[in-house]
Amino acid sequence: MDQLPATGHSLSNSTAPVVIEFKNVGKTYKSLLGNSVKAVEEFSLVIREGEILGIAGPNGAGKSTLISLMLGYLRPTAGDVEIGGMSARTYVERNGIGYLSELVSINPKWRADSALVRYATLAGLSDAEIPRRVEYVIDLLGLGEHRDKKVKALSKGNLQRLGLAQALLRDDERILVLDEPTHGLDPVWTQRFRDIVGDLRRSDRTMLIASHNLDELQRLADRVAIIDRGRLQRVVSTGYEAAAPTTTRFRLTLASGFELVPAVFPGAEEVGRGEYDVTVQSIQDLNASLANLIARGALIASVVPERSVLEQQFREAVGESQ
Amino acid sequence: MKGRLAKYSLWQFRDFFFQHGIGIAIIGLLWGYALLTPIRAASGTQMAAVPGSPIWSLVMQISSAVVSVSVLIAMNGIVSSDRKAGYYRFLFSKPVNRELYYAQQFFVYMVGVMLIMTILAVLLRTTLPAFSVGNFLMYAALIYIAMGGIGFFLSAATRYDWLSLAAVWLGARILRGFYSGPRSGWKGKAVQLLPPVHRLDDVANSLIGTGSAQSSDVLWLLGYGTLFFVLGLAVLRYGSLAD
Numbered sequence: 001m002d003q004l005p006a007t008g009h010s011l012s013n014s015t016a017p018v019v020i021e022f023k024n025v026g027k028t029y030k031s032l033l034g035n036s037v038k039a040v041e042e043f044s045l046v047i048r049e050g051e052i053l054g055i056a057g058p059n060g061a062g063k064s065t066l067i068s069l070m071l072g073y074l075r076p077t078a079g080d081v082e083i084g085g086m087s088a089r090t091y092v093e094r095n096g097i098g099y100l101s102e103l104v105s106i107n108p109k110w111r112a113d114s115a116l117v118r119y120a121t122l123a124g125l126s127d128a129e130i131p132r133r134v135e136y137v138i139d140l141l142g143l144g145e146h147r148d149k150k151v152k153a154l155s156k157g158n159l160q161r162l163g164l165a166q167a168l169l170r171d172d173e174r175i176l177v178l179d180e181p182t183h184g185l186d187p188v189w190t191q192r193f194r195d196i197v198g199d200l201r202r203s204d205r206t207m208l209i210a211s212h213n214l215d216e217l218q219r220l221a222d223r224v225a226i227i228d229r230g231r232l233q234r235v236v237s238t239g240y241e242a243a244a245p246t247t248t249r250f251r252l253t254l255a256s257g258f259e260l261v262p263a264v265f266p267g268a269e270e271v272g273r274g275e276y277d278v279t280v281q282s283i284q285d286l287n288a289s290l291a292n293l294i295a296r297g298a299l300i301a302s303v304v305p306e307r308s309v310l311e312q313q314f315r316e317a318v319g320e321s322q
Numbered sequence: 323m324k325g326r327l328a329k330y331s332l333w334q335f336r337d338f339f340f341q342h343g344i345g346i347a348i349i350g351l352l353w354g355y356a357l358l359t360p361i362r363a364a365s366g367t368q369m370a371a372v373p374g375s376p377i378w379s380l381v382m383q384i385s386s387a388v389v390s391v392s393v394l395i396a397m398n399g400i401v402s403s404d405r406k407a408g409y410y411r412f413l414f415s416k417p418v419n420r421e422l423y424y425a426q427q428f429f430v431y432m433v434g435v436m437l438i439m440t441i442l443a444v445l446l447r448t449t450l451p452a453f454s455v456g457n458f459l460m461y462a463a464l465i466y467i468a469m470g471g472i473g474f475f476l477s478a479a480t481r482y483d484w485l486s487l488a489a490v491w492l493g494a495r496i497l498r499g500f501y502s503g504p505r506s507g508w509k510g511k512a513v514q515l516l517p518p519v520h521r522l523d524d525v526a527n528s529l530i531g532t533g534s535a536q537s538s539d540v541l542w543l544l545g546y547g548t549l550f551f552v553l554g555l556a557v558l559r560y561g562s563l564a565d
Contacts, residue, residue, distance in 0.1 A: 071415055073564035092415065096325070099415035105408030109340070121330050122416035124323035166412055170323070177415075 019084060019175065019206040020047040020070065026078030027065055027230075039065040040230040043079070050203040054221030054238070055210040056314055062230040063210040064102055067179050070208075071099060083175065096123055098173040102180040102210075104163035108152030112143060112162055115151060119166040137165040140196065142189075156184035164193070168200070176200065176207045182216060194219060218310045226317040233317035236310055249306040250286065252276045257298025264293045277306065325418040327426060334427050338396070338434040346392045346435065350442040357384045358449055378531070381450060386526035389439065389462045390469060390491070396431045397473030398484040400424070401558070406481055410563045420563070421555045428474055428551065432466050457533040461526060464543055471547030472517060475554035478561070494519045518542045 027040040040062045047053045055063050068074040069081050072089025083091035091097075106115050113134060120130045138147055141161040146154060154162060160183060167176065178197070182190045197220055200207065211217050217224045218238050226233045254261065254274045261268050265278040280286040290300065361377055401424050404410045414420050439462040443455040472490060477483035494516040501509040502520075521539045529535040 068564040071411075073410065073414070074562045075560075092417070093419050094324075094417055096323070096417035097415050099411065101408070101411040103408055103411075105411055107407070107409055118330070118333050119412060119416065121333070122325040122327070122413060122418050124325045124417055163412070167415075172323070 014048070016048040016050050018046050019049050019051075020208070021045070021082045022066070022069075022079070023082065024079035025066075025069060025076045025081055027062075027069060027074060028077045038230055040069065040076075043227070043230070043232050045225055045232060045235070047206055047208065049206055050201075051223070052197075052201060052207040052209065052221045054217035054224035055208065055227060056212070056214060056217055056224050056310070057227040058318055059212075061227045063227065064179060065230070066227070067099075067101075067177055067208070067210060070177065071097060095174065096170070098167040098170065098176040100163045100167040100178045100181055102183060104159045106151045106159070106162065106166075108150065110151050111147075112149055112151060112154065113138065113147040115162065116166060116169065120169045123169050125169065133169050133171070137168050140168065141165045142192075157186055157189060160184045161189065164196075168196075174205055176205065178207070179210045180212065181209060182211070182213065190216075214308065214311045214314055218308045224310055226314050228318050234313060236313045238310055248309065248312060249277050249279050251302075251304045251306055252278050253301040253303075255299040255301045257293070257296065260293055260296045260298045264289050264296070274301070323417060325416045327418060327422055330423075331426055331430050334430040335434060338431050342396050342398070342431065343434050343438055346395050346438050347441070349391060349395070350388050350438065351445075353384055353388050354442060354446060357381065358446075362449070378452070379527075381446075381453065382527050382530055383523075385443075385446070385453075385458060385530060386461070386465075386522065388442065389465045390522075392435050392439065392462075393466050393469045393473065394484050394487060396435050396466075397470055397477060397487060399477065400427060400431065400474060400483070401477040401554070402481050402483050405563055405565075414563065421558045424474075424478070424558060425555060428470065432463070432470070435466055436462060454530070454533060457530050460533065461529045464525070464529065464540060465522070467551075468517070468543035468547035471549070471551035471554070475550040475557065478554040478557040490517060491519055517546055 022043050022045045025040055025043040026038070028036050028038050030036045043062075043066065045053075055066065057063050065074065069076055070083070070088050072087075072092050081088040083097075084095070086094075110118070116134045116137065117130055120134055125133055138144055141164055143158065143161055143165060146158050146162075151159065151162070160181075164178075164181060167173075167178070181197070182193050185193060194216065197207070197209070209217065209220060214224075221238055224236045224238060226236060251271070252261065252265070252268070252275070254276075258274055261270075261276050261278075265276065265280075268276040268278045271277055278289075280289065286303075290303065294300065357380065361380075365377075399406075404413065410420075413423070436459060439459060440455065443453070443458045446458075447453045447455055469487070469491065473483060473487040476486040476490070480486055494513075497513050497516060498520045501513045518539070521543065525535045525539050525543065529540075
């Protein structure tokens with residue numbers, strides 16, 4: 001079967017220590033003329049050690065504002081953000097956070113490799129560690145042929161990779177925050193990035209990934225917080241639960257035994273040669289029906305959800321808030 | 323793990339050199355050339371620039387102006403450029419205290435300005451033997467603290483730092499010109515709170531010329547700059563870097 005996310009891929013659990021806590025956080029921007037815009041409102045969320053949390057939301061939903069609040073770049077106008085039991089800013093000043101921003105802003109006059117050496121110095125790496133780690137991230141992100149270039153000479157994709165490289169300079173980073181990490185990357189590097197993030201998963205490392213790309217979050221995150229208009233709409237677990245009810249439609253493609261489909265999946269719609277859209281009530285239901293189909297002699301080529309659980313939840317959540 | 327801020331000062335110095343230092347040196351050399359060429363043409367190789375002479379007064383004014391312009395250039399974007407361009411995002415996701423980072427940058431830039439002023443002063447001394455390099459450097463340090471402190475605050479608090487600093491500097495001179503004197507009432511008292519730029523000419527003449535100046539003038543200038551430098555640090559502590 002194709003594209004079904006694996007269950008139980010999370011290293012996190014509900015007893016793991018809380019690492020990041022948004023406590024009823026609000027952020028209101030006020031203009032000089034007295035107009036105010038609420039970017040974040042009454043946002044509460046707990047993120048535990050070892051967890052990969054996705055943040056999804058439409059443009060202007062408040063994703064980047066939340067991250068700025070978490071890094072101490074903005075002060076909340078209400079509530080508090082705590083990391084490791086201390087204020088977000090204190091935590092960042094003491095420990096640092098591996099951070100890739102949506103807009104990669106590095107001085108265009110710096111050379112790519114010297115930019116990494118600068119960031120490594122600020123990250124607290126020793127003189128002995130700096131060359132080793134810089135070489136490591138250059139190699140990991142495939143920046144070898146671009147290392148001597150000025151930042152202004154890098155393409156958007158290479159700049160994005162440089163941004164990710166500086167976020168990964170410390171091997172012992174406990175928190176990683178990636179804001180639209182595959183923005184500007186080509187398909188090859190998008191996949192490579194996903195592999196890298198997969199390798200970064202550790203039981204003592206907490207990751208937060210903000211993205212428009214629901215498929216990416218479905219693959220990488222344990223849970224996804226869906227926000228819209230600055231409010232948390234819902235938190236979705238990305239794993240399929242066998243008995244959980246679902247109204248998800250799947251596109252079934254068969255190599256042979258087309259005539260068997262209507263009997264096994266009543267209400268199946270034929271959408272092309274050997275292709276059917278079917279609706280099931282649960283994953284158990286789907287598997288039982290597929291087993292029935294195979295037992296009758298059908299040859300299944302692929303089973304693809306029309307929408308992922310996350311996409312379905314996202315549409316509902318964002319639709320509800322509007 | 324703490325960030326190695328002291329080690330990073332070498333990078334800050336490099337940035338100063340390429341982003342500000344070369345410009346300051348070129349402006350200083352051009353002004354020096356523009357000052358000395360007509361004097362040399364008029365007086366030949368024997369330049370009669372001794373304290374109290376008209377030429378000496380011109381040298382004081384030009385060298386004082388070079389210091390002021392150098393500080394303006396050095397303060398240009400010292401904090402605000404990181405905020406405007408978004409460079410703060412990666413700098414301060416590292417274990418670094420932003421007040422310490424920018425305070426260090428302020429003093430690294432001061433070292434850079436003083437080095438360039440030293441070179442310019444030594445060059446000037448080769449043609450004006452009465453010109454004291456030490457006195458000039460004392461004056462440069464005083465102006466860096468006085469004017470730079472205000473510039474640092476403006477850079478931390480606004481996006482248009484050097485324009486604001488130039489406006490404050492010139493505005494203070496103009497307002498003091500209008501409202502100083504016993505008949506100015508409350509306006510006369512209010513302008514006393516403005517930066518003490520009107521004392522610069524006296525301080526420049528006495529400090530560069532003789533190596534001494536009225537201690538009240540020096541303290542007023544130093545105190546003003548230090549106060550605003552601390553206010554700039556407070557803005558960094560309690561303000562937001564992001565918009």
